[in-house]
Amino acid sequence: MSRNPVAPEVAEAAHALAEAARTGVPCPPVRGLLGEGADEAAYAVQRINVERALAAGRRVVGRKIGLTSLAVQRQLGVDRPDFGALLDDMEIADGGEVPFGRLLQPKVEAEVAFVLGADLTAEAHTAEDVLRAIDHVRPALELVDSRIADWKITYADTVADNGSSGLFVLGAAKVQPSDVDVAQVRMTLSRNGEQVSAGTGTDCLGSPVNAAVWLADTLTAMGDPLRAGDVVLTGALGPMSAAGPGDVFEAQISGLGPVRVSFSQTPKGQ
Numbered sequence: 001m002s003r004n005p006v007a008p009e010v011a012e013a014a015h016a017l018a019e020a021a022r023t024g025v026p027c028p029p030v031r032g033l034l035g036e037g038a039d040e041a042a043y044a045v046q047r048i049n050v051e052r053a054l055a056a057g058r059r060v061v062g063r064k065i066g067l068t069s070l071a072v073q074r075q076l077g078v079d080r081p082d083f084g085a086l087l088d089d090m091e092i093a094d095g096g097e098v099p100f101g102r103l104l105q106p107k108v109e110a111e112v113a114f115v116l117g118a119d120l121t122a123e124a125h126t127a128e129d130v131l132r133a134i135d136h137v138r139p140a141l142e143l144v145d146s147r148i149a150d151w152k153i154t155y156a157d158t159v160a161d162n163g164s165s166g167l168f169v170l171g172a173a174k175v176q177p178s179d180v181d182v183a184q185v186r187m188t189l190s191r192n193g194e195q196v197s198a199g200t201g202t203d204c205l206g207s208p209v210n211a212a213v214w215l216a217d218t219l220t221a222m223g224d225p226l227r228a229g230d231v232v233l234t235g236a237l238g239p240m241s242a243a244g245p246g247d248v249f250e251a252q253i254s255g256l257g258p259v260r261v262s263f264s265q266t267p268k269g270q
Contacts (some may be wrong), residue, residue, distance in 0.1 A: 030157055134177045137176070
């Protein structure tokens, strides 16, 4: 739990985002409360709402890395990676259906997921450290979302909003890291059978492994390192695609296989 007094502006931003999630009504950007360069304050907001989730009985099962693709950075007007927490109730089964309305403003992106078999607790990690720690690699879809109205976000907004996280899907394949060069994979993402995004492993900070190194070092410095069993979504391999009622998304990632999700025609609760 938080050890230090919470600044009023941090508490206000956390409350606004929590209320947006609760009501399904997006809120205005929170950057005006935190200041444009307030990375530390933005992560404090994220931490408050993750702690609220834990107090409600949810569990952290890993982390997502965001903003690793130059295409996504251009889409959102930001210029460096961030991260958010993955909670147990955010996972959707491969091929599953999401009630439309469970998310506020969903977009879909395809990426490489690592499931760790060992902790990553060094002050500085190498690519070899990360590869040794991976139990297996899986294709994944991230269903990103924003509690900020119209996705009008800056870096501070998306960090505060848990990295603009929503839900995630892990594909069925479990591939050994020695059996795939994740920097060389090729991804295509289709919506209702039509290709809407494409990319390669090099589009994710040069390699998804590089993204995981950045995350491991960042979390260790924050005193909350990656642990065995954690899922790491390493970041988009291509542009995001907006989702609507009835849409079906499927990604194919070479060497890893397919992963699929659909959205219902009817809103949540109907």
